[in-house]
Amino acid sequence: MTVTTSATGTTTANVSAATASAAASAAATAEATGPQSLTMAKALNTAMADAMRADSSVLVFGEDVGMLGGVFRITDGLMAEFGEQRCFDTPLAESGIVGMAVGMAINGMRPVIEMQFDAFAYPAFEQIVSHVAKMHNRTKGKLKMPMVIRVPYAGGIGGVEHHCDSSESYYAHTAGLKVYTPATVADGYRMLREAIDSDDPVMFMEPKKLYWSKDQVDLGALRAEHDAGTSTEGRAAVARPGTDATLIAYGPSVPTALAAAAAAAEEGRSLEVIDVRTLVPFDDETVCASVRKTGRAVVIAEAHGFASVSSEIVARVQERAFHYLAAPILRVTGFDVPFPSPKLEHYYLPSVDRILDAVDDLQWED
Amino acid sequence: MTIHADHSAPETAVEDQAADVRTKFGISVEDYMLPARHQIQMVNPDGTLRSHDEQGTEPGHEYPTPSDAELMAAYEQLVVGRRVNDQNSALVRQGRMAVYPSSHGQEACQVAAAMCLSEGDWLFPTYRDAVAVMTRGVDPVEVMTIFRGDWHGGYDPTEHNVGIQCTPLTTQLLHAVGVAHAAKLRGENTVVMAMCGDGATSEGDFHEALNFAAVFHLPVIFFVQNNKYAISVPLSHQSVAPSLAHKAVGYGMAGERVDGNDLVALLAVMDRAVKLAREGSGPLLIEAHTYRMQAHTNADDATRYRPDSEVAEWQAKDPLTRMKSYLTDKGLLDDSANERIASHAEAVATQLREGLGEDVPVQPLDLFKYVFAKQTPQLKEQSELLASELARAESTGNAENHGTESAK
Numbered sequence: 001m002t003v004t005t006s007a008t009g010t011t012t013a014n015v016s017a018a019t020a021s022a023a024a025s026a027a028a029t030a031e032a033t034g035p036q037s038l039t040m041a042k043a044l045n046t047a048m049a050d051a052m053r054a055d056s057s058v059l060v061f062g063e064d065v066g067m068l069g070g071v072f073r074i075t076d077g078l079m080a081e082f083g084e085q086r087c088f089d090t091p092l093a094e095s096g097i098v099g100m101a102v103g104m105a106i107n108g109m110r111p112v113i114e115m116q117f118d119a120f121a122y123p124a125f126e127q128i129v130s131h132v133a134k135m136h137n138r139t140k141g142k143l144k145m146p147m148v149i150r151v152p153y154a155g156g157i158g159g160v161e162h163h164c165d166s167s168e169s170y171y172a173h174t175a176g177l178k179v180y181t182p183a184t185v186a187d188g189y190r191m192l193r194e195a196i197d198s199d200d201p202v203m204f205m206e207p208k209k210l211y212w213s214k215d216q217v218d219l220g221a222l223r224a225e226h227d228a229g230t231s232t233e234g235r236a237a238v239a240r241p242g243t244d245a246t247l248i249a250y251g252p253s254v255p256t257a258l259a260a261a262a263a264a265a266e267e268g269r270s271l272e273v274i275d276v277r278t279l280v281p282f283d284d285e286t287v288c289a290s291v292r293k294t295g296r297a298v299v300i301a302e303a304h305g306f307a308s309v310s311s312e313i314v315a316r317v318q319e320r321a322f323h324y325l326a327a328p329i330l331r332v333t334g335f336d337v338p339f340p341s342p343k344l345e346h347y348y349l350p351s352v353d354r355i356l357d358a359v360d361d362l363q364w365e366d
Numbered sequence: 367m368t369i370h371a372d373h374s375a376p377e378t379a380v381e382d383q384a385a386d387v388r389t390k391f392g393i394s395v396e397d398y399m400l401p402a403r404h405q406i407q408m409v410n411p412d413g414t415l416r417s418h419d420e421q422g423t424e425p426g427h428e429y430p431t432p433s434d435a436e437l438m439a440a441y442e443q444l445v446v447g448r449r450v451n452d453q454n455s456a457l458v459r460q461g462r463m464a465v466y467p468s469s470h471g472q473e474a475c476q477v478a479a480a481m482c483l484s485e486g487d488w489l490f491p492t493y494r495d496a497v498a499v500m501t502r503g504v505d506p507v508e509v510m511t512i513f514r515g516d517w518h519g520g521y522d523p524t525e526h527n528v529g530i531q532c533t534p535l536t537t538q539l540l541h542a543v544g545v546a547h548a549a550k551l552r553g554e555n556t557v558v559m560a561m562c563g564d565g566a567t568s569e570g571d572f573h574e575a576l577n578f579a580a581v582f583h584l585p586v587i588f589f590v591q592n593n594k595y596a597i598s599v600p601l602s603h604q605s606v607a608p609s610l611a612h613k614a615v616g617y618g619m620a621g622e623r624v625d626g627n628d629l630v631a632l633l634a635v636m637d638r639a640v641k642l643a644r645e646g647s648g649p650l651l652i653e654a655h656t657y658r659m660q661a662h663t664n665a666d667d668a669t670r671y672r673p674d675s676e677v678a679e680w681q682a683k684d685p686l687t688r689m690k691s692y693l694t695d696k697g698l699l700d701d702s703a704n705e706r707i708a709s710h711a712e713a714v715a716t717q718l719r720e721g722l723g724e725d726v727p728v729q730p731l732d733l734f735k736y737v738f739a740k741q742t743p744q745l746k747e748q749s750e751l752l753a754s755e756l757a758r759a760e761s762t763g764n765a766e767n768h769g770t771e772s773a774k
Contacts, residue, residue, distance in 0.1 A: 056369055059551075085369045085551055091581050096540055096574035102545015106523070107488075109551070123570070130534045131541070134518075137528055138737045142522040144739055176737055197737035234743060281742035 022193055035216040040188040042208065044074050046219065048112060050226075052082050055110065060087040062097055062114030062150075063225035070150055071116060072211055075284045078144035098124040101147050103133050105201075108297060111147045112196055119152040119162035125170070132201045133176030145201040148192070153181075154302045156209035156349060158342040165339055166303030168251075171203040171260040172312070178233070179279040180206040182252035185215035186222060187237075187277060193226045194233060204280075207252035236283035238290065242272035245296035245359055248287055250276035253300040253350055271359065279309050287313070288320045295326040296362040300350050306332035327363035369551050379583060383618070386647065388440050391426035397641040399620045401611040402427035405655055406635050407625040411683045413691025420632075427622065429634035434698055436637075439476050440629055440690050441699070442707045447473035447497035448686055449711035450506065450636035452720050454496070454513075458664045462722045463513045471627070471659030474685035477501050477593045478632035479559055484639045488558045490529040490542040494591075495561050502526050504610045506714055507721030535566040539588065548582040557643045558584045565596020567613065580617040581632065585643035587636070590652045591626060593658035598671040614651035626654030627685040630692065657683070731758060 010179035038046075052058045066089040067302075069076030078087040082230050090097050095305040096114060101111035121128075128149065135143050155164035172179045179198050182188045188206075195202035239254055240261050249257035254275045261271040272290050276283065291297045297317060301310040314329045341347045384395040391398055400710035402424050408416055408431065421429065432642035434439075451473065454466040469476050480489060480501035491499050499509050503526045511520025520531040525678055542560035551554035553756075566572060567590060579586040590610050594601055595751075607613055614621025624635045640652045657680035661668040670678075693699040700740060734741070 011599040015608040067773070083369070091574070091577050093574040093577070093649075095571055096578045098573060099540025099574065100547060100578055103546070106529070107545040107548035116700035125573075126534060127537060127540065131537060136739060139517040139523055139736075140517070140519075140522060140732070141736045141739065166692045178738070178742075213773060233740075281744060284743070349444060350683075 019127070032316075033218075033220045034203075035218045036356075037214050038217045038219070039073060039183050039212050039214050040182070040206075041211040041231065043185045043188035043217065044192050045076055045078075045195070047080065047189045048075065048078060050223065051112070051193060051196040052078065052086060056086070057108060058086075058110045060112045060114075061090050061101075062193065063090065063092055063116050063336040065089060065114050067082050070114060072208065073256045074150070074206070074211070075114065082320060087247050094121055094124040094129050098127040098132065098149065101149075102127060102145065105145050105147045106135075106143055108197060113147065113149055115149060115151045117159075117163045118151055118165040118167045120150055121149070124149075128171070128177070129201075131306075131313045131363065134202070137176060141261070144199045145186065146196045146199045147196075148202045148204050150204045152204060152211075153205045154207050154209065155345050156252060156302075157341055158345070159208075161339070161341065164310065164345070167254060168203070168205050168279055169303055169308045171205075172309050176203055177203050179203045179205060179281060180233070180277065181207065181251035181279060182277065183207065183210065183239070183249075183251055183275050185213065185217050187232065187275075189217070189219070189222050190230070191232050191277065194231060198233070205251060209252050210255070213255070215324040233278050234281040234283050236277055236286040237271065237275045238286070239275040240271070242274040242295055243296070244270045245298065245362055246287075246290040246294045247273045247298050247300060247355065247359075248276065248317075249273065249289075249300040249311070250279060252302055256350055256352060257300050257355065260352045260359070263352055264359060269359065270349060282313075282316065284316055284320060288317055291317050291321045292324040293331075295324055296359075297325075297329045298358045298362070299331045300355060301331075301333045302349060303334055304336045305331055306336045308333065327361075330358045330361060332358050349365060357362055374388045380618070383648065387426070389725055390647075393426045396615065398426045399615040399618070401609060401614070401621045401623050401653075404700075405623040406479060406624050407628050408630045408631040408691045409628050411627075411688055411690055413688050413695060415692070418591055428640060429631070432633040433636060434631060434696075436481075436633060436690075437630065437693065437707055438703075440481055440633055440696055441693055441765075442565050442710060443477040444473050444480065444629060444686055445688060445707050446711045446714050447476050447501065448716065449715050450497055452619050453715040454510065455660070455664070457718065457722050458513075462675060464515045465663050465665065466496075466510075466513050467663045468660045469494050469497050469658075471680065471684065472593055472695040473497055474629040474632055474689070475589070475626045475654045475656055478629060478636045479561055479589050482633065482636035483559055485641075486527065486554070486556055487640075488527040488529070488545050488556060489540065489546075489561045490538040490558065490701045492538070492561055492563065492566070493531050493533050494563065495531060499531060500559065500714075502528050510718065514722055514726075515731075516726055536562050536569040536571040539564075539586075540578065541588050543575050543579045543582070543584060544585045544692065545636065547582055548577070548585060550582075555585075555644055556665040557587065557640050559587050559589055561589050561591065563596065563612060564590060564592040564594065565599065566590075567610055568596075572618075573657065575647070576613070576619065579589050579649035580619045583648045585646070587643055588649065589636075590651070590653045591656055592653050592657050593595040593626075595658055595662070595668075595672070597662045597723045598668075600671075609653060611651060611653040616650075617649075618650055618766055622652070623653040623655060626656030627680075627683045627688065629685055629689045642678050656685075688691050696747065738757055 040225050065075040101113050104111045154166045180191050182191045239334040247257040257273045264271045299310045299313045387395045387398040404673045433583045451468045455464045458466045476497035480498045484688040504521045508521040542558045546558040611621035734745045
């Protein structure tokens with residue numbers, strides 16, 4: 001593969017400097033074997049870099065993803081390594097970014113595009129709902145939409161308005177879209193690789209408050225897992241085993257659920273935590289198996305509860321596991337109010353205490 | 367696949383373009399981007415050729431007359447296109463199709479948009495551009511599937527490089543941009559024709575598509591058929607720009623306006639646009655002045671918003687009669703040619719009548735088959751539910767010999 005850049009003047013100098021540091025860091029990441037401490041940001045970045053190395057039809061574009069490496073630095077070094085033809089900045093127009101990606105997907109590319117912030121994706125809603133989601137169906141599979149729309153989403157970072165929305169329900173409600181949301185560093189890598197490999201369009205919801213979460217991760221093992229074709233789609237993870245009740249969470253709420261389970265354990269209550277991982281397709285089997293085992297469940301999500309993914313989960317579980325339930329399934333979700341300003345967000349977000357209160361309400365006296 | 371970098375860096379693109387225009391046309395880049403002072407017209411409504419100095423001869427806006435062979439081939443498609451429009455409208459009246467947005471009166475635009483392209487190029491049409499899609503080579507009956515109501519798209523877009531006729535206004539222009547961008551990255555010289563109407567120029571995606579195409583310097587031709595109405599709303603309510611073609615300069619591309627009922631002028635302008643785009647001049651915007659002779663669709667009543675006198679005025683500018691007298695006067699069209707072309711048109715009309723006259727059985731389980739490349743367990747479950755309903759209905763139907771569930 002030939003990749004050249006044609007930037008001139010000061011641009012060249014900057015690109016060269018960035019190239020050197022990115023190449024060094026890529027090499028370091030590539031050579032590392034065994035567990036190493038990695039952030040989710042770096043895991044996502046490495047997933048894109050690996051995918052771009054493996055397949056020259058993978059392109060990364062969006063706002064500020066080139067020279068800057070994205071406002072969250074998730075695309076850091078990609079332009080330097082792969083050139084301005086494969087990782088580039090676009091005019092500031094989200095519908096344009098998604099619509100152009102649709103055309104590129106029609107013509108043999110695998111675009112991975114960034115929406116910068118959850119609420120910034122709304123101008124692209126028509127392209128996503130009317131074309132990204134429907135093109136495969138409309139053309140009876142003659143046109144595939146192998147594209148990933150990365151959406152940094154949800155709150156917990158003290159962000160201002162339009163920067164903290166939990167927009168996953170809009171996409172999950174749209175037939176034709178797959179919706180992934182990783183909660184761990186390792187899943188950041190494996191799920192983004194799988195999303196890029198997928199011939200279906202994937203809304204890749206990245207919990208921005210977890211970008212800088214760290215974990216010990218073996219990249220070599222994750223790469224081997226990817227190359228072996230291991231799939232996460234439609235497979236929820238048991239993030240913490242337990243016996244008394246099930247906490248069902250996804251994305252940004254998984255660490256909160258885990259913290260609640262740890263606190264409950266100190267009080268002698270064993271909570272199982274399920275990380276849903278892919279909202280579409282949903283893993284009914286794993287979730288319901290857990291609820292059948294424990295007989296009690298709380299669903300946790302940052303998004304508004306009304307007409308949401310969390311309400312869907314409750315409906316699905318009670319349809320399938322009603323006779324195993326010792327108590328109604330409860331939910332801890334964001335209130336049905338616009339996402340609050342930074343000083344008010346902690347009243348809104350699901351918290352350990354609110355989760356433990358919900359667990360206490362699961363009719364244990366019966 | 368090789369990813370190329372054969373275009374200027376954004377930092378130098380503006381100067382490169384100015385230099386290119388100076389070399390090619392000896393004019394400033396602004397003069398190149400602004401449309402000619404008058405719309406390009408070559409043949410008068412009565413079929414006589416306009417004098418050369420009236421044809422659009424300003425520097426940078428000179429258009430050679432297309433060859434006789436091209437004109438004759440285009441005329442044939444024009445006659446077929448008119449027949450297709452009228453046949454389809456008849457099929458709607460007979461209840462064979464749910465709806466048909468006819469391009470009656472705009473056939474010259476339809477034909478030119480498809481004929482100026484080469485085989486590897488792409489066309490992105492709207493719902494009113496069925497004739498352009500057929501002219502490109504797509505099977506007429508497959509084109510009509512979308513209006514017959516058994517699926518949302520009837521043809522394989524990759525077979526003739528034609529996007530599915532698009533309903534959400536101007537969203538397809540961005541797909542055109544993406545197709546051109548992907549081709550350019552692979553070093554392929556693909557020109558993309560992106561079609562829309564005058565009302566659609568108010569949409570945000572129109573702006574985003576033109577801007578993206580210009581910034582990435584892509585060979586996309588934005589072809590606006592200004593048929594004067596967006597359903598009932600006249601152009602004056604959409605834009606107060608001097609012309610729609612003038613919008614081009616705001617994006618840094620060339621704009622031109624052309625008589626959309628003059629097939630000779632259209633071919634001249636479109637052919638040159640394709641040539642320029644293929645040579646690397648970037649995107650172009652062409653506005654064709656035409657008229658939607660019929661209502662928006664059969665569900666619309668055009669008498670509520672436009673006077674008969676206006677329709678009559680445009681009737682006199684009909685692209686078909688104009689081209690016919692021009693070619694006849696030129697000695698290219700004689701009785702035998704007329705006969706041959708008419709029988710070609712009739713054959714296509716017959717094909718449509720036969721293809722749309724028969725009820726194609728729908729496949730209910732197809733509802734689930736194409737939603738995803740990799741199906742989800744949930745859709746599999748729903749598909750099985752419908753399959754069992756169908757099986758139940760069939761067994762009930764067999765018992766009663768009716769095939770309905772009325773016995774419930």
